[in-house]
Structure formats: C-alpha cells, structure tokens
Amino acid sequence: MSTPMSLIAQGSYVSDGNARTLELPCPVDYFIIRDRTLWGTNPTAVVESNWYRGFADGQAQTVTEGGAGALSATVVAAGGAGFTEVDYTSTEPGALVATGTAITAANPAVVTDATTPPLGSVVRMTNTTGMLQIAGLEFTVTAVTAGVNFTLGYLNSAGYAAAATNADYRVITQSRFLPRRKWILGITAANPAVITTSTAHGFAVGAKITIKNPDANFGMPQVDGLSGTVTAVTANTITTDIDTSAFAAFAYPTSAVAATGVTHPQVVPYGEVATILTEATDNSMLSGLYLDTGVVGANASTMDWLAFSADYRP
Numbered sequence: 051m052s053t054p055m056s057l058i059a060q061g062s063y064v065s066d067g068n069a070r071t072l073e074l075p076c077p078v079d080y081f082i083i084r085d086r087t088l089w090g091t092n093p094t095a096v097v098e099s100n101w102y103r104g105f106a107d108g109q110a111q112t113v114t115e116g117g118a119g120a121l122s123a124t125v126v127a128a129g130g131a132g133f134t135e136v137d138y139t140s141t142e143p144g145a146l147v148a149t150g151t152a153i154t155a156a157n158p159a160v161v162t163d164a165t166t167p168p169l170g171s172v173v174r175m176t177n178t179t180g181m182l183q184i185a186g187l188e189f190t191v192t193a194v195t196a197g198v199n200f201t202l203g204y205l206n207s208a209g210y211a212a213a214a215t216n217a218d219y220r221v222i223t224q225s226r227f228l229p230r231r232k233w234i235l236g237i238t239a240a241n242p243a244v245i246t247t248s249t250a251h252g253f254a255v256g257a258k259i260t261i262k263n264p265d266a267n268f269g270m271p272q273v274d275g276l277s278g279t280v281t282a283v284t285a286n287t288i289t290t291d292i293d294t295s296a297f298a299a300f301a302y303p304t305s306a307v308a309a310t311g312v313t314h315p316q317v318v319p320y321g322e323v324a325t326i327l328t329e330a331t332d333n334s335m336l337s338g339l340y341l342d343t344g345v346v347g348a349n350a351s352t353m354d355w356l357a358f359s360a361d362y363r364p
Contacts, residue, residue: 055080055358062086062354065347071136071170072355074338079103080358081133081339087351092117096124099345101133106196107168108132110345129196131344134169137337143174143220150217153181157206158192161217162199169194170340172249173202173219181207181214183308187233188222190249190286204248204286205235211304234263234315237270237300241293242281245317250285253319259290263300263315267307270300277320288317 059074081101089097098113110132112124126132150163153175167173171191178185184205192203207213236246245261253259256279263274273294282289303312339357347353 055360057356058359059357060355062352065349065351065353067343067346067349069131069170069340069342069346071340072338074357076359077103077135077137077337078339078357079360081355083341083345083347083353083355085347085351086354088115088348090115090119092119093348095348096344097121099126099132101339101345105133107134108194108196108342112345126344129166129194129198131342133345134340134342135338136168136170136340143222146176146218146220148177148218150219151215153178153184153202153207153214153217155181155207155210155213157208159202159205159207160199161202161219163217163219164197166194166196166198166200167191167219167221168340169342172222173200174222175202175217175219177216177218178214179216180212180305181210182305183210183302183312185308187248187314202248204246210302231316231318234261234317235302237261237263237273237294237315239270239294239297239299241295243273243278243290243292243294245288245290247286247288247317251283251288251317253280253283253288255280255283258320259288260318260320261292261315262318265313265315267303267312268300268315270294270297272297273300 083099085097088095093115094117095115096112097115100111106128108130109128110126112126114122114124116122147165149165150161152162154160169191172188173191174188175184189202189205191200193201232247232249232251234245235248238244258279260277261273276292278290278292280288281291
C-alpha cells in the first residue's frame with residue numbers, strides 16, 4: 051500500500067559548509083536535498099541526502115558521486131553528522147534526565163550519559179557533583195554520540211580541579227524572542243574585552259549590552275554594571291568596546307566555593323545602535339530540520355531541497 055505525499059515546502063540556499071537549521075511550516079515525513087553545483091561534475095562528494103520520519107538524531111541516507119559519474123548509496127548512522135528534527139515551539143522545559151555519570155575536566159567538556167539530548171539543543175545541567183560551579187547553567191550541545199555522551203562545546207573545564215561524578219540535565223526551550231540574557235563563562239582582561247557565553251547568544255554587531263558580575267567569587271569585580279556595544283561576534287563570543295585590560299582576572303570559583311552559593315555572571319541586552327526593535331522582535335520559535343555538516347552541502351554549493359508530508363492539509 052502506498053502512502054501519498056504532499057510537497058509542503060521547497061527552497062534553496064548557498065552553503066557555507068557549516069551546519070544550519072531549516073525552518074519548515076509543519077512536521078515533515080520526507081526531506082531530500084541535492085547539491086546543484088556539484089551534481090554531475092565528478093566531485094567525489096555527497097551530492098544528495100535523504101531523511102525519513104523515524105530516523106534517529108544525526109541519521110541520513112546519502113548519495114555519493116565517486117568520480118566518472120558513478121553514484122553510490124551511503125549511510126550516516128544515528129548520532130552522526132546527518133539530520134535532526136527540531137521543535138522549538140514549546141515553552142515547557144524537558145523532563146529531568148538523571149542518568150549522567152560524569153563530566154570531563156577538558157576543553158570541551160563531555161558528559162557521559164546513557165540518555166543523550168538532541169544535537170544543537172540547550173541543556174540545563176544540575177547536580178554536577180565535583181563540578182558545582184556549573185550547576186544550574188545552560189549549555190549548547192555541539193556533538194552527540196547517541197546513548198553514550200554529548201559535548202558542551204562552549205565549556206572549557208580543563209582548568210577545573212576535578213571532573214564531575216554526576217550530571218543531570220533538562221532540555222530547555224529558549225525564549226520566543228532573542229537575544230536574551232546569557233550566562234558568561236569568561237571575560238578577557240583586554241582591550242577590547244571578549245565575553246564567552248555558555249550557549250549560542252544570538253547577539254549581532256551594534257547591539258548594546260550590560261555585564262552583570264556582582265559576585266566577587268568570579269573575579270573582575272570592576273566589570274559589574276558596565277555597558278558597551280557589540281563590535282564582533284562568533285557563535286558564543288561577543289567582542290565589545292569595553293576596555294578591561296587593567297581589571298583583575300575573571301575566573302570561575304572552585305566547586306567547593308560554588309557549593310556555598312554563588313551568583314553567576316550574565317550579559318544582558320538592552321538596545322541597539324540603530325534601532326531597539328530589530329533584535330528584540332526576532333522570534334526564535336520554529337520547527338524544522340537541523341542539517342549537520344554531512345548533509346548541509348559543500349562550501350559555496352547551491353543546495354536545492356524539498357520537504358514532504360504524508361498528512362498535510364492546507
């Protein structure tokens with residue numbers, strides 16, 4: 051018996067080789083993407099990728115062109131650099147997952163857990179015994195080995211005294227509107243100061259920010275309450291026009307100090323140079339597919355995609 055499919059969305063983009071999320075109008079059952087630039091050019095590369103409902107996070111079926119026009123089917127296994135379905139339309143936090151057994155003192159930190167969250171999700175870590183200085187903070191999941199571990203890609207815990215011996219978490223839905231306040235992991239004593247956040251921050255160049263660092267346990271007390279303008283960004287760093295070169299060093303306290311109670315530093319948006327509306331109304335609630343590096347396409351390639359649903363009703 052065949053199941054009819056309805057085309058619900060299609061589009062194209064020029065890939066930069068980096069993972070991205072495609073927003074879709076409703077849940078899909080089948081998704082196909084093809085590299086228009088490389089197809090038929092004998093590139094020895096992935097030229098088509100397919101996703102079906104029921105695939106595990108990170109899974110994909112791909113077509114590789116192997117030279118001389120030869121095509122071969124390949125598979126990206128669960129937990130790999132394939133597709134992951136995402137749904138950020140709910141505001142409810144996920145259930146507590148209490149199976150984690152360790153967090154490495156490393157750069158980046160890796161959580162050992164038999165129940166792994168979706169790639170690209172944000173998790174709030176709790177009960178991080180032995181590494182209590184990060185308890186209650188939220189982190190972006192940048193890599194997943196399904197059923198084994200996941201990586202907190204922006205957390206450099208290599209300088210911490212010990213690894214964590216327990217690691218519980220909840221998947222946290224982000225605010226409907228971005229950017230929002232973010233937890234600070236580091237501030238350079240430099241001109242200009244660079245702020246490192248625990249999750250992808252969503253700030254843009256020109257945004258106005260204030261630094262909140264009221265707890266002397268984190269060092270650099272002089273920075274508390276200072277405001278400035280964002281001059282450059284990466285996914286989890288913010289370069290500002292604030293000069294902290296003469297300030298005391300910023301550093302996270304030990305787990306023992308954190309156990310007595312600390313107030314974590316934050317960076318808070320309050321406006322923009324040109325307008326106070328552009329970023330403040332950026333609605334981040336979406337559902338769709340996360341395309342990892344194994345399926346997103348080669349750098350500079352034009353990628354064409356089609357999304358189908360078996361039960362779509364206009």
